[in-house]
Amino acid sequence: MNDARLNVEQVEADVLCIGGGPAGLCAAIRASEQGAKVVVIDKSHTLRSGDAGMGNDHFMCHIPDVQGELPGFFNKIGKMSQAVTKTFWENAYDLVKLWDSWGIPMKYEGRYEFAGHSIPGYPNFMLHFSGQNTKVKLTKQAKKAGAKIINRVMILDLIHDNGTIAGAIGFDVRNPKLLVFKTKAVILATGKCMRLFPQNTGSLFNTSTSPVNTGDGRAMAYRAGCELTDMELNDRWSGPKYFARNGRGSWTGVFRDPNGIQIDPGNEMPAHFYPELHENYQKSGRGPLYMDLSDISDEDYEYMKHFLIHEANTPILDFFKEEGVDPREHPFEFMTYGLITPGGINYNEKCETPLAGLFAAGDEFMSFYIAGAAVFGSIAGESAAAFAAQAKPLDEKRAQIPVVTAKELLESVLNRTDGATWQEANNAIQQVMADYCGLIRSETLLTAGLEHLRRLKKKVPQVLMAQNQHELMRCVEVLNLFDIGEITFVAARERKETRQYHRRTDFPFENPIIGAQTLAVKKENGQPVPKWIMKA
Numbered sequence: 001m002n003d004a005r006l007n008v009e010q011v012e013a014d015v016l017c018i019g020g021g022p023a024g025l026c027a028a029i030r031a032s033e034q035g036a037k038v039v040v041i042d043k044s045h046t047l048r049s050g051d052a053g054m055g056n057d058h059f060m061c062h063i064p065d066v067q068g069e070l071p072g073f074f075n076k077i078g079k080m081s082q083a084v085t086k087t088f089w090e091n092a093y094d095l096v097k098l099w100d101s102w103g104i105p106m107k108y109e110g111r112y113e114f115a116g117h118s119i120p121g122y123p124n125f126m127l128h129f130s131g132q133n134t135k136v137k138l139t140k141q142a143k144k145a146g147a148k149i150i151n152r153v154m155i156l157d158l159i160h161d162n163g164t165i166a167g168a169i170g171f172d173v174r175n176p177k178l179l180v181f182k183t184k185a186v187i188l189a190t191g192k193c194m195r196l197f198p199q200n201t202g203s204l205f206n207t208s209t210s211p212v213n214t215g216d217g218r219a220m221a222y223r224a225g226c227e228l229t230d231m232e233l234n235d236r237w238s239g240p241k242y243f244a245r246n247g248r249g250s251w252t253g254v255f256r257d258p259n260g261i262q263i264d265p266g267n268e269m270p271a272h273f274y275p276e277l278h279e280n281y282q283k284s285g286r287g288p289l290y291m292d293l294s295d296i297s298d299e300d301y302e303y304m305k306h307f308l309i310h311e312a313n314t315p316i317l318d319f320f321k322e323e324g325v326d327p328r329e330h331p332f333e334f335m336t337y338g339l340i341t342p343g344g345i346n347y348n349e350k351c352e353t354p355l356a357g358l359f360a361a362g363d364e365f366m367s368f369y370i371a372g373a374a375v376f377g378s379i380a381g382e383s384a385a386a387f388a389a390q391a392k393p394l395d396e397k398r399a400q401i402p403v404v405t406a407k408e409l410l411e412s413v414l415n416r417t418d419g420a421t422w423q424e425a426n427n428a429i430q431q432v433m434a435d436y437c438g439l440i441r442s443e444t445l446l447t448a449g450l451e452h453l454r455r456l457k458k459k460v461p462q463v464l465m466a467q468n469q470h471e472l473m474r475c476v477e478v479l480n481l482f483d484i485g486e487i488t489f490v491a492a493r494e495r496k497e498t499r500q501y502h503r504r505t506d507f508p509f510e511n512p513i514i515g516a517q518t519l520a521v522k523k524e525n526g527q528p529v530p531k532w533i534m535k536a
């Protein structure tokens with residue numbers, strides 16, 4: 001038995017941004033500009049953390065002078081409400097101009113360039129930008145605006161004051177410190193939820209988007225009483241084999257089968273339009289499928305490489321270099337990765353959540369990616385600053401500040417010398433999710449799987465052990481995954497139809513009546529309870 005103790009420290013501010021990705025940083029910039037005292041917390045380091053840490057290369061937006069009028073159906077793109085979608089298209093170009101003024105190159109050779117990730121016959125709305133250093137620029141801008149950034153702190157849970165969110169509790173991932181943040185408004189911007197389902201690459205961290213984003217924001221919002229939506233409607237990606245970075249839209253070649261027959265139109269379609277192509281070829285024995293770059297010109301190859309580098313595809317380019325492989329002479333395989341979780345906190349066009357004082361932005365609900373993070377980050381900053389300006393200070397006597405519970409949980413994990421590592425627990429949940437709530441779902445499978453998950457969920461906090469603060473962060477991530485996993489099971493059991501990758505063998509058809517509704521899951525009496533709501 002070890003004797004680790006966490007010292008408690010307090011931090012006060014008007015607005016707390018949890019997560020320092022583009023959403024959290026844009027929120028911090030806008031809230032600071034409104035006069036709020038802002039703190040940004042990131043469990044990694046805002047310079048290179050999260051999904052955008054190593055770069056992005058396309059920014060969804062509408063620039064009328066370049067694209068002309070967009071068809072009306074664009075106001076229905078995305079998975080969020082029409083008001084959110086409309087707000088997105090109306091604001092994205094302003095963010096392009098703002099980012100450009102902050103030194104993020106939004107133009108290519110002096111012009112706005114829409115290319116890649118296109119759908120044949122439709123206007124392209126993906127602006128190619130050179131975003132390798134986006135986070136460096138946003139961090140600089142946030143500091144310039146007056147926000148305080150605290151890196152290497154993981155937020156664990158939210159503080160409630162009579163139904164209003166008024167801060168959070170976190171811990172240092174390097175030093176034995178527990179931090180209590182007392183604030184008037186909180187913005188959740190912790191990105192996506194990875195590591196819940198296995199990604200078919202043989203490694204917990206070889207994932208198509210950042211493996212350190214484990215749905216922490218979703219989990220803490222849920223525990224505080226916020227509903228989560230669309231948690232059962234999973235998605236899939238495809239990309240280079242064993243280099244789990246989704247990326248069909250960035251590779252300008254064509255797919256060929258082993259006999260050299262071209263099997264796609266070669267128009268840089270987004271990866272998520274047919275991710276299962278590779279798996280289907282594999283399963284039928286006709287695979288693998290190869291990305292063939294042999295026909296592209298030197299100029300196009302250099303152009304493609306430029307944006308691959310800006311989109312964080314450097315590992316595969318470095319690998320080709322190390323192995324002395326010229327990808328134009330050696331077609332390489334693609335594969336279909338595992339399930340991911342796009343659903344989450346369905347914030348509105350002002351980034352409000354159902355809980356007063358709690359705002360959310362960016363990939364807390366995965367819909368408009370980096371451009372959405374920029375637009376809704378800024379809006380969340382504005383809304384949170386306005387809320388904080390009229391909010392009363394935290395009532396210490398009334399507020400639920402779970403310091404003792406948090407301290408006990410974290411110290412028990414740190415002090416255990418015999419038990420399970422976070423990797424074992426993470427593998428266990430991935431196994432249960434894949435086997436019982438994966439691509440084949442049914443009442444019997446979901447019921448059996450939920451029982452396994454709940455048994456593990458109860459046991460895991462009693463056996464998890466961490467040798468240091470860093471491992472403690474991994475353990476807490478896994479505990480969050482257990483909450484998200486349970487919610488996913490409950491929602492998948494409630495949705496008695498087949499839709500997207502939610503495939504019920506006992507309800508094999510899509511139900512058009514259900515299509516007009518959204519499934520929300522909320523915590524009631526300690527349990528996740530599903531509820532159908534009309535789509536906004």
Ligand SMILES: Cc1cc2nc3c(=O)[nH]c(=O)nc-3n(C[C@H](O)[C@H](O)[C@H](O)COP(=O)(O)OP(=O)(O)OC[C@H]3O[C@@H](n4cnc5c(N)ncnc54)[C@H](O)[C@@H]3O)c2cc1C
Binds near residue numbers: 057058191192208
């Ligand atoms: C390699 C790659 C390339 C991509 N390319 C594109 C592209 O070209 N175009 C596009 O539109 N999208 C792209 N995406 C997606 C895009 O990067 C994301 O949509 C965008 O970064 C979302 O921003 P965000 O701020 O919501 O989340 P993130 O950028 O993921 O930031 C979340 C932050 O929260 C922090 N965090 C998480 N949990 C906690 C916690 N408990 N406590 C404290 N901090 C926490 C993380 O460390 C991270 O810094 C790409 C993604 C990847 C992985």
